Amino acid sequence: xxxxxxxxxxxxxxxxxxxxxxxxxxxxxxxxxxxxxxxxxxxxxxxxxxxxxxxxxxxxxxxxxxxxxxxxxxxxxxxxxxxxxxxxxxxxxxxxxxxxxxxxxxxxxxxxxxxxxxxxxxxxxxxxxxxxxxxxxxxxxxxxxxxxxxxxxxxxxxxxxxxxxxxxxxxxxxxxxxxxxxxxxxxxxxxxxxxxxxxxxxxxxxxxxxxxxxxxxxxxxxxxxxxxxxxxxxxxxxxxxxxxxxxxxxxxxxxxxxxxxxxxxxxxxxxxxxxxxxxxxxxxxxxxxxxxxxxxxxxxxxxxxxxxxxxxxxxxxxxxxxxxxxxxxxxxxxxxxxxxxxxxxxxxxxxxxxxxxxxxxxxxxxxxxxxxxxxxxxxxxxxxxxxxxxxxxxxxxxxxxxxxxxxxxxxxxxxxxxxxxxxxxxxxxxxxxxxxxxxxxxxxxxxxxxxxxxxxxxxxxxx
Amino acid sequence: xxxxxxxxxxxxxxxxxxxxxxxxxxxxxxxxxxxxxxxxxxxxxxxxxxxxxxxxxxxxxxxxxxxxxxxxxxxxxxxxxxxxxxxxxxxxxxxxxxxxxxxxxxxxxxxxxxxxxxxxxxxxxxxxxxxxxxxxxxxxxxxxxxxxxxxxxxxxxxxxxxxxxxxxxxxxxxxxxxxxxxxxxxxxxxxxxxxxxxxxxxxxxxxxxxxxxxxxxxxxxxxxxxxxxxxxxxxxxxxxxxxxxxxxxxxxxxxxxxxxxxxxxx
Numbered sequence: 001x002x003x004x005x006x007x008x009x010x011x012x013x014x015x016x017x018x019x020x021x022x023x024x025x026x027x028x029x030x031x032x033x034x035x036x037x038x039x040x041x042x043x044x045x046x047x048x049x050x051x052x053x054x055x056x057x058x059x060x061x062x063x064x065x066x067x068x069x070x071x072x073x074x075x076x077x078x079x080x081x082x083x084x085x086x087x088x089x090x091x092x093x094x095x096x097x098x099x100x101x102x103x104x105x106x107x108x109x110x111x112x113x114x115x116x117x118x119x120x121x122x123x124x125x126x127x128x129x130x131x132x133x134x135x136x137x138x139x140x141x142x143x144x145x146x147x148x149x150x151x152x153x154x155x156x157x158x159x160x161x162x163x164x165x166x167x168x169x170x171x172x173x174x175x176x177x178x179x180x181x182x183x184x185x186x187x188x189x190x191x192x193x194x195x196x197x198x199x200x201x202x203x204x205x206x207x208x209x210x211x212x213x214x215x216x217x218x219x220x221x222x223x224x225x226x227x228x229x230x231x232x233x234x235x236x237x238x239x240x241x242x243x244x245x246x247x248x249x250x251x252x253x254x255x256x257x258x259x260x261x262x263x264x265x266x267x268x269x270x271x272x273x274x275x276x277x278x279x280x281x282x283x284x285x286x287x288x289x290x291x292x293x294x295x296x297x298x299x300x301x302x303x304x305x306x307x308x309x310x311x312x313x314x315x316x317x318x319x320x321x322x323x324x325x326x327x328x329x330x331x332x333x334x335x336x337x338x339x340x341x342x343x344x345x346x347x348x349x350x351x352x353x354x355x356x357x358x359x360x361x362x363x364x365x366x367x368x369x370x371x372x373x374x375x376x377x378x379x380x381x382x383x384x385x386x387x388x389x390x391x392x393x394x395x396x397x398x399x400x401x402x403x404x405x406x407x408x409x410x411x412x413x414x415x416x417x418x419x420x421x422x423x424x425x426x427x428x429x430x431x432x433x434x435x436x437x438x439x440x441x442x443x444x445x446x447x448x449x450x451x452x453x454x455x456x457x458x459x460x461x462x463x
Numbered sequence: 464x465x466x467x468x469x470x471x472x473x474x475x476x477x478x479x480x481x482x483x484x485x486x487x488x489x490x491x492x493x494x495x496x497x498x499x500x501x502x503x504x505x506x507x508x509x510x511x512x513x514x515x516x517x518x519x520x521x522x523x524x525x526x527x528x529x530x531x532x533x534x535x536x537x538x539x540x541x542x543x544x545x546x547x548x549x550x551x552x553x554x555x556x557x558x559x560x561x562x563x564x565x566x567x568x569x570x571x572x573x574x575x576x577x578x579x580x581x582x583x584x585x586x587x588x589x590x591x592x593x594x595x596x597x598x599x600x601x602x603x604x605x606x607x608x609x610x611x612x613x614x615x616x617x618x619x620x621x622x623x624x625x626x627x628x629x630x631x632x633x634x635x636x637x638x639x640x641x642x643x644x645x646x647x648x649x650x651x652x653x654x655x656x657x658x659x660x661x662x663x664x665x666x667x668x669x670x671x672x673x674x675x676x677x678x679x680x681x682x683x684x685x686x687x688x689x690x691x692x693x694x695x696x697x698x699x700x701x702x703x704x705x706x707x708x709x710x711x712x713x714x715x716x717x718x719x720x721x722x723x724x725x726x727x728x729x
Contacts, residue, residue, distance in 0.1 A: 002624075014705075018694070
């Protein structure tokens with residue numbers, strides 16, 4: 001069984017009965033290796049469709065958790081259970097819970113980062129004080145607003161106003177947390193929370209794909225929240241220097257907030273400043289200073305992208321279009337037709353009621369695919385993923401990001417057939433599409449007008 | 464990916480039930496075991512299937528049974544009909560499985576286990592209706608149909624399922640507005656199987672509860688039994704655990720009773 005991957009979270013959804021016999025059958029050695037190789041922040045096993053389980057039934061998944069943690073430091077655990085299942089797992093493992101437990105997938109996703117700028121208000125209660133604090137810290141680091149109930153009565157009182165919270169967490173547990181660096185989006189800035197001593201592990205705990213994707217889709221300001229950093233060694237310094245080089249290529253800025261350098265050689269600071277990195281005492285020194293934000297690139301102003309379409313990208317264009325056409329045809333059971341191909345800046349005549357999705361690819365070649373749809377057409381294209389009669393825009397956007405992810409996967413496999421190895425970034429969606437247009441302004445690319453069932457949409461390939 | 468035309472074409476290509484099978488079933492319906500056995504003897508494939516099936520350890524016969532009349536005698540009218548129906552379903556199965564890692568023997572085993580466990584459930588529920596006993600035979604047809612419709616689309620389905628946990632039944636329903644259980648029903652009609660079989664099967668999908676309380680209750684038992692069997696290691700390894708969506712809420716109220724009948728250790 002393979003996990004479904006979305007928003008940097010891999011989820012296994014076994015069904016039926018989990019016992020000692022079935023458990024091992026769900027996960028072959030190849031499945032475990034493939035999961036460990038995933039560059040995700042979290043690996044979950046959903047118990048939503050499991051009607052029976054015993055300790056032996058969970059064993060194979062727990063072994064997989066251990067391997068995944070060793071390989072990529074991701075958060076691991078079970079989710080989507082009811083109160084009874086929660087108590088059963090606690091009874092099985094008592095004080096030996098090394099993995100996490102999240103009541104729902106949505107609650108689990110609060111503890112990791114995605115591109116969504118959606119800081120949530122979360123009511124939180126756990127009878128164990130250290131658990132309460134750990135959860136609150138993690139939620140805060142991921143950009144949410146945790147409100148802690150200090151005892152059962154306090155929880156009952158606070159939870160009697162459920163509309164005051166986006167989420168209520170009660171039957172969850174934080175095991176060994178992931179060592180991935182927490183990431184959140186604040187306006188047009190990306191904030192990474194780093195802590196303790198920074199060393200060679202930064203290379204594995206920092207999600208470089210996410211960072212590259214952020215650069216590629218136009219983020220210009222990256223802030224390292226370094227209040228809790230004790231110090232760093234030369235490996236970490238080298239890591240940041242490399243980051244500064246790639247940021248310079250995109251005209252982006254890297255800032256550090258709250259780093260005291262008490263236990264770090266001051267020469268390190270000078271090296272980092274020479275590489276273009278900036279240091280501030282307080283987060284608000286940046287986020288509340290609109291002029292500075294604009295100057296640093298956090299105001300969302302676009303700058304000229306110096307990266308041009310190159311010969312290899314253009315020569316592989318048919319593969320990109322084929323991937324898009326094949327997937328749209330698969331999703332809609334209709335024939336997709338290519339109308340016109342032109343090389344120019346992205347051109348959307350009427351931005352009203354349009355939504356868009358983009359996905360980057362990098363490796364032997366790099367670039368970005370953008371799809372722009374009228375809202376109604378996007379809904380049609382996503383019906384297989386979302387079902388019929390759904391008008392919720394968030395759900396449509398969510399499905400559009402899945403759609404571009406599938407297209408990205410197809411591009412990857414079509415290019416692999418030609419011996420070109422690429423990886424794909426996380427998908428991103430835009431509604432309205434102004435930020436996309438701003439980000440892609442003056443980026444030359446190949447624009448293809450496509451139709452399926454007479455409905456038009458736009459494909460744009462750029463670097 | 465899969466179109467309504469492809470489904471229609473698939474159903475169109477399913478041949479009518481062979482004459483010998485129809486006659487065997489006719490005599491079994493009349494309770495004429497000897498006459499039924501005589502006709503069954505003329506269909507060599509059916510004869511071989513019956514001999515192979517009943518001599519498996521799961522049936523628990525001490526001595527080898529070789530005569531069809533003997534086999535029908537041991538199985539009785541209901542059991543014989545069930546076995547003949549199981550055979551009819553195997554006529555649909557592919558020579559080579561591609562989508563699922565199955566083979567003829569694995570598929571037959573699944574049929575056997577479903578039939579035997581279904582009988583246990585019906586005994587517990589004190590149901591002796593022959594059509595209800597036979598209803599279980601149509602269920603594995605849904606697996607064969609999935610294999611037939613999706614075997615050329617493995618890569619596409621893989622890509623789709625890598626980002627969204629969608630079962631084959633939902634994919635089919637969303638693309639063609641027809642699901643696996645509707646197709647099973649059409650096959651049942653083509654083969655003139657009693658309506659009750661299709662009704663129970665539709666309820667057993669877990670997403671189309673029947674207005675008839677008895678049929679609905681049987682649908683729940685069948686849905687849960689299917690997932691009990693789909694949780695067996697060899698079936699999981701075949702890739703069948705999530706070929707349709709398990710509707711846990713649908714069966715929750717019968718779970719305790721089910722686990723007692725089947726003997727699940729707590």
